[in-house]
Amino acid sequence: MPDQPHVAPGRDKRLDMFRGLALVMIFINHVPGTVWEKFTNRNFGFSDAAEGFVLMSGIAAGLAYSKGLHRANWAGARRIWRRSWTLYLVHLLTTAWAIAISAAFALWFAAPQLLHENQVWVLFQKPLGFLIGVPALTHQLGYTNILPLYAVLLLATPLLIIGALRWPRILLAGSILFWIVTGQFRLNLPNFPNPGGWFFNPLAWQVIFVFGLLTGVAMKQGRRFVPILPWLQALAAGYLILALLWLKVPLIKETMNHFMWILNRQVGLPFYITAFDKTFASLPRLLHVLALAYLVSTLVWVRRVSASSWAEPFALLGRHALQVFATGTILCFVLQGVKDVAGNRFLLDTFLLSAGLSIQFCVAWLADRWKGHGRPHPDSDALSRSSGISSQGALQTQEKPLAAAMPLR
Secondary structure: OOOOOOOOOOOOHHHHHHHHHHHHHHHOOOOOOOHHHOOHHHHHOOOOOHHHHHHHHHHHHHHHHHHHHHHOOHHHHHHHHHHHHHHHHHHHHHHHHHHHHHHHHHHHOOHHHHOOOOOOOHHHHHHHHHHHHHHHHOOOOOOOHHHHHHHHHHHHHOOOOOHHHHOOOHHHHHHHHHHHHHHHOOOOOEOOOOOOOOOOOHHHHHHHHHHHHHHHHHHHHHOOOOOOHHHHHHHHHHHHHHHHHHOOOOOHHHHHHHHHHHHHHHHHHOHHHHHOOOOOOOHHHHHHHHHHHHHHHHHHHHHHHHHHHHHHHHHHHOOHHHHHHHHHHHHHHHHHHHHHOOOOOHHHHHHHHHHHHHHHHHHHHHHHHHOOOOOOHHHHHHEEEEEOOOOOOOOOOEEEEEEOOOOOO
């Protein structure tokens, strides 16, 4: 991909704003049964905030760490691995709180539903395996299972950055080839004590992360990894429109689903090309997040909006994504428990979501004051805070269409 003229890189506020927006939609989606989840981005395309956030995590890693590794500086690698360790500890913390909250509703509010959801039930059926699986990352609760994916990807990030700096096209080709091999042979990291593999399969999702990493490294050098081309903009826009119509127009949905079935069953194309499988980051989902990210990154008005004052609250969330995500994950279990007791009510759901988001904004505001006294963080600090969003799905591999994502520069 041809390079663009070198320009001095500055802080790109789009990344913070879109991460903040993703966190808001994640939280709404993780309190299921509210009318508000119908308006989140997963309802308008094949990918959802998970793909977008992993892509942005790669962008953030490229921005934050590439300078320290331009000469294979392993002190920089240790900094990345320390971040991976932090994510692991936060994952254990949110998992422990999820179990405690589920138990509290059963014990004090006669609402045991949470104990039978989100893979918590394994604790009672296979307690010894559960106690091994949680710290070993082979058993992950729903809504908490994105951080292990990101922690594992960070372990490989030093080598990926070196590859991105020296042989970017070879790295991209190798990543795509590895994604194909992973889908073809259904490779995955193991679950225990349950069968199957990780819901967020790092061996497949690495391709999204690598696209983001290559983008971030190029941004750090003051250029675009993928140039702005009118025909590519039109192609990306056309695919996004097709995805929207596919989901929203019954006749188109039926026709296209049948077409994909023919490609799979009669033509013989593999499932990771024709299905909407989230675990293996199937092609429709992968193309959707890349198309959306590319198109958004080429729109001038998006950059202007991200720099405006109204976008600052979302940018605030994005600058402290790990703290906000951890808080939101814990709160989503609390609010699920409340809904199990009180039921689905529009006013109550609106109040609960508003209260939960307000708490997350307060956490981000406090983190901003404690860290930088309200000043924007440097790339090496703030942009390394990319964590992820979680899924409400089980850990076993499955097919599940959802929707939408973020910026690619």
